[in-house]
Amino acid sequence: MLVVATAGHVDHGKSTLVRALTGMEPDRWAEERRRGMTIDLGFAWTALPSGRTVAFVDVPGHERFVPNMLAGVGPVPAAVVVVAADEGWMPQSAEHLAALDALGVGYGLLVVTRVDLADPAAALARARSELAGTSLAAVEAVPVSAVTGTGLPELRAALDRLADRMPTPVPDGPVRLWVDRCFTVRGSGTVVTGTLGAGRLRVGDQLELAGSGEPARVRGLHRLGAACDEALPVARVAVNLRGVARDRVSRGDALLTPGRFRPTDLVDVRVAGVAVTELPVTLTLHVGSAAVPVRIRPLGSDTARLRLSRPLPLLVGERALLRDPGRRYVAGAVTVLDVLPPPLARRGAAAARAAVLATLDGRPDLAGELGRRGLARVGDLARAGVPVTRTPVAGDWLADPDHWRRLGDRLAVAVAEHAAAHPLAAGVPVEQLRRQLDLPDRLLVEALVRSPLRLVAGRVVATGTAALPEPVARALALVGEDYAAHPFRAPDAARLAAVGLGAREIGAAVRAGALLRLTGNVLLPPGAPQQAVRVLSGLPQPFTLSAARQALDTTRRVAVPLLELLDRRGLTRRLPDDARVVVVD
Ligand SMILES: Nc1nc2c(ncn2[C@@H]2O[C@H](COP(=O)(O)OP(=O)(O)OP(=O)(O)O)[C@@H](O)[C@H]2O)c(=O)[nH]1
Numbered sequence: 001m002l003v004v005a006t007a008g009h010v011d012h013g014k015s016t017l018v019r020a021l022t023g024m025e026p027d028r029w030a031e032e033r034r035r036g037m038t039i040d041l042g043f044a045w046t047a048l049p050s051g052r053t054v055a056f057v058d059v060p061g062h063e064r065f066v067p068n069m070l071a072g073v074g075p076v077p078a079a080v081v082v083v084a085a086d087e088g089w090m091p092q093s094a095e096h097l098a099a100l101d102a103l104g105v106g107y108g109l110l111v112v113t114r115v116d117l118a119d120p121a122a123a124l125a126r127a128r129s130e131l132a133g134t135s136l137a138a139v140e141a142v143p144v145s146a147v148t149g150t151g152l153p154e155l156r157a158a159l160d161r162l163a164d165r166m167p168t169p170v171p172d173g174p175v176r177l178w179v180d181r182c183f184t185v186r187g188s189g190t191v192v193t194g195t196l197g198a199g200r201l202r203v204g205d206q207l208e209l210a211g212s213g214e215p216a217r218v219r220g221l222h223r224l225g226a227a228c229d230e231a232l233p234v235a236r237v238a239v240n241l242r243g244v245a246r247d248r249v250s251r252g253d254a255l256l257t258p259g260r261f262r263p264t265d266l267v268d269v270r271v272a273g274v275a276v277t278e279l280p281v282t283l284t285l286h287v288g289s290a291a292v293p294v295r296i297r298p299l300g301s302d303t304a305r306l307r308l309s310r311p312l313p314l315l316v317g318e319r320a321l322l323r324d325p326g327r328r329y330v331a332g333a334v335t336v337l338d339v340l341p342p343p344l345a346r347r348g349a350a351a352a353r354a355a356v357l358a359t360l361d362g363r364p365d366l367a368g369e370l371g372r373r374g375l376a377r378v379g380d381l382a383r384a385g386v387p388v389t390r391t392p393v394a395g396d397w398l399a400d401p402d403h404w405r406r407l408g409d410r411l412a413v414a415v416a417e418h419a420a421a422h423p424l425a426a427g428v429p430v431e432q433l434r435r436q437l438d439l440p441d442r443l444l445v446e447a448l449v450r451s452p453l454r455l456v457a458g459r460v461v462a463t464g465t466a467a468l469p470e471p472v473a474r475a476l477a478l479v480g481e482d483y484a485a486h487p488f489r490a491p492d493a494a495r496l497a498a499v500g501l502g503a504r505e506i507g508a509a510v511r512a513g514a515l516l517r518l519t520g521n522v523l524l525p526p527g528a529p530q531q532a533v534r535v536l537s538g539l540p541q542p543f544t545l546s547a548a549r550q551a552l553d554t555t556r557r558v559a560v561p562l563l564e565l566l567d568r569r570g571l572t573r574r575l576p577d578d579a580r581v582v583v584v585d
């Protein structure tokens with residue numbers, strides 16, 4: 001389905017044209033028909049020569065109703081700019097074009113109407129020159145008279161060609177349906193309408209309202225006035241919502257796929273068409289069908305931070321416009337650069353931020369986002385419109401590779417410093433390191449632990465003799481000489497006391513991985529199990545405890561717990577007669 005909005009000055013024949021093409025009445029209100037003037041959005045549709053459908057969102061041209069016009073064009077991907085041959089280019093022709101250009105609407109047609117009243121050449125030439133340099137510069141132009149029917153067949157054909165050029169919609173994307181109408185149907189409850197630009201809607205779907213976060217289930221679905229079970233983009237749809245009171249939803253709200261958007265009230269943007277320092281402090285931001293007052297904080301010559309008076313489900317790269325509702329003009333074209341901007345608390349933060357914003361163009365860029373943020377959650381980036389194509393470093397956390405390496409280094413330094421200050425302490429608690437490195441999640445600390453660091457019972461410990469205090473390292477060197485001669489002979493209590501290894505020193509050495517504790521104070525070098533397996537595989541299999549003891553040149557005090565350790569690690573297997581075999585894999 002091709003969905004197009006009309007645009008153009010009051011009384012230039014937009015509604016008459018829609019009526020002539022569709023046979024439907026776009027002016028829904030009695031007051032509109034009485035005054036011969038569109039006040040609010042109108043909807044009408046018809047089949048094109050190709051058989052496909054075109055649906056119109058007909059907008060008011062009067063300057064008082066520009067906010068309604070903006071709600072109509074905001075969510076629609078294409079526009080028909082209407083100029084009357086007899087009146088030519090007028091103020092709202094210009095304002096509507098400025099709005100379409102600001103929103104980046106690049107698909108459309110120029111229609112010069114009322115050609116039965118005047119030669120269209122002058123109006124056409126002027127409109128062409130006004131369109132030049134805007135997003136609609138390249139559109140086809142068609143002169144028509146809705147009264148005599150001149151040009152209508154050509155217009156239908158041009159609409160078909162426009163439909164051919166439109167980008168293919170994404171049916172599998174998340175739904176963000178900007179509500180442009182909301183009403184109650186007796187017996188059915190609340191109904192909202194909108195233009196479904198991406199994603200599919202089905203009866204029974206669970207959605208949520210952007211404004212309140214309230215859940216809303218699709219109770220019924222209409223596409224162009226006909227009930228259906230499913231609607232694919234692009235389509236005009238009416239959605240009957242279960243569980244939503246009429247006063248809980250209004251134009252400017254949006255129906256969302258749950259969890260796929262993150263409404264935000266703080267965005268950093270680029271503003272085109274005006275120097276941001278010349279903007280008033282407050283303006284109205286128009287995006288989708290929403291119009292929200294915003295406070296503007298300039299952050300550079302063409303970038304600014306907007307504080308929205310209510311959160312909107314915005315995406316990086318989104319186009320919007322700023323308008324001065326009092327003075328009635330489009331003040332600037334907005335491109336959203338960041339929907340999760342960092343706070344600007346420190347001195348100099350605003351200038352630094354301006355420098356960052358100067359490098360952004362609104363194109364979602366995962367590497368860039370991670371480079372700037374260091375760390376980010378998968379969901380936050382996806383909900384901001386940034387496709388996530390990398391694997392998290394921990395949980396749902398993504399990290400910039402350089403930042404992650406630096407964090408790893410800082411963690412090692414922090415653990416080493418702690419060990420130096422508290423030589424015999426059992427490592428540093430994960431939570432303490434999380435605070436020290438200012439990380440948002442303990443999972444990140446745990447993921448940063450890599451050799452020679454080790455995670456032991458909620459603490460990060462340094463392993464290896466290098467991490468031990470000097471006297472302990474010296475004592476270990478002495479026992480190391482004993483082990484060199486007899487690797488499987490554990491030093492007895494007297495020897496341990498002689499070299500200065502008390503209970504605390506032994507504990508530190510064991511945690512650091514410099515000693516292996518078999519039981520109590522039965523200690524071996526950390527590589528003893530592997531070495532033992534090498535020796536034991538040289539024995540005729542199976543072998544007895546006594547054979548093992550002799551081959552390892554050790555005592556029962558060591559051999560019994562050592563073999564039990566090997567059994568537990570699956571390196572040896574104990575047979576029913578208490579003999580063992582080395583497990584070969
Ligand atoms: N002669 C002639 N009159 C036309 C033509 N198109 C529209 N009109 C007349 O122009 C007047 C305004 O037409 P509308 O269709 O209401 O104009 P509009 O652009 O929808 O106006 P707003 O919605 O108020 O902005 C009406 O009196 C129409 O009958 C045309 O092609 N030829």
Ligand SMILES: [Mg+2]
Nearest residue numbers: 014015037038
């Ligand atoms: Mg009208």
